[in-house]
Amino acid sequence: MRSIDFDTLGNRLPEENLPVELAPLARRFNEALARLDRGAQREIRFNANVAHELRTPVAELRAIAEVGLQEAREGALESPASYFEDATELAERMARLVDTISSLNRTGLGRELIEVSEADLVKLVERAWRPHEDRAAGRGLNVRIQLPDEQLIATDVSLASAIMTNLIVNAVSHTPQGGDLTITLKENCLTIANTNHDLREADLPHLFEPFWQKDASRSDSAHFGIGMALGDAYARLLRIEVRLSIATPGRFEVALIFPWPK
Numbered sequence: 001m002r003s004i005d006f007d008t009l010g011n012r013l014p015e016e017n018l019p020v021e022l023a024p025l026a027r028r029f030n031e032a033l034a035r036l037d038r039g040a041q042r043e044i045r046f047n048a049n050v051a052h053e054l055r056t057p058v059a060e061l062r063a064i065a066e067v068g069l070q071e072a073r074e075g076a077l078e079s080p081a082s083y084f085e086d087a088t089e090l091a092e093r094m095a096r097l098v099d100t101i102s103s104l105n106r107t108g109l110g111r112e113l114i115e116v117s118e119a120d121l122v123k124l125v126e127r128a129w130r131p132h133e134d135r136a137a138g139r140g141l142n143v144r145i146q147l148p149d150e151q152l153i154a155t156d157v158s159l160a161s162a163i164m165t166n167l168i169v170n171a172v173s174h175t176p177q178g179g180d181l182t183i184t185l186k187e188n189c190l191t192i193a194n195t196n197h198d199l200r201e202a203d204l205p206h207l208f209e210p211f212w213q214k215d216a217s218r219s220d221s222a223h224f225g226i227g228m229a230l231g232d233a234y235a236r237l238l239r240i241e242v243r244l245s246i247a248t249p250g251r252f253e254v255a256l257i258f259p260w261p262k
Helices: 023-073 080-108 121-138 157-174 201-206 227-237
Strands: 117-120 142-146 152-155 180-186 189-195 241-248 251-257
Touching (some): 023 080, 117 121, 117 157, 121 152, 121 180, 152 157, 157 180, 157 189, 157 227, 157 251, 201 241
Parallel strands (some): 142 180
Antiparallel strands (some): 117 152, 180 189, 189 251, 241 251
């Protein structure tokens, strides 16, 4: 047991030919090692994905700087503003990634400050939807929103709004041109459903994994594959039950079940 450390989490204690009093102890110890090993592997993959996501914009930023510098030395720099604009866009993308990772890390460590209060879920949904209404219309989506006049719940307004905003952004982004998107609120259950022919039942357990994307080649460069993981972390902090399903072939649904006010 003393010989096992972070680099040897794959090792296990022998469970055979042990005294009957020690066999359960060895088995439980091995189960704990297996859990730690899975967590360590997730951490390794997470770090590798962070490096991968940052590598491309850093390389692009360096290329922009090198080209601009070379043109400046040769006296051929006619439009310096374009280089600064491209560099600023890349820097902002990297900043969004770092901010999201930091927020996910704080949430995982329980550092987010939660302020639960009574709130009108209808108003939160309307506020989360409003900034994305024009984009949905521009993509020709068939949007149907069914909300009651009022629905009081107990939640942290900021974190709950972040969860809903993320789900709405994903729905608008991944619904094909002319597809359907519905937002329905019934009592304390908010359901966001959209046309999605790519997802399968086997994909659902992966949706909350940081950086997981069904098809990276078709993903918007503004999305890193962290939003769902962050939303899930916020939901667990707020004791919001999240249910993912393929309701019918080609239709993906996310249901948020909020706690009632005490």
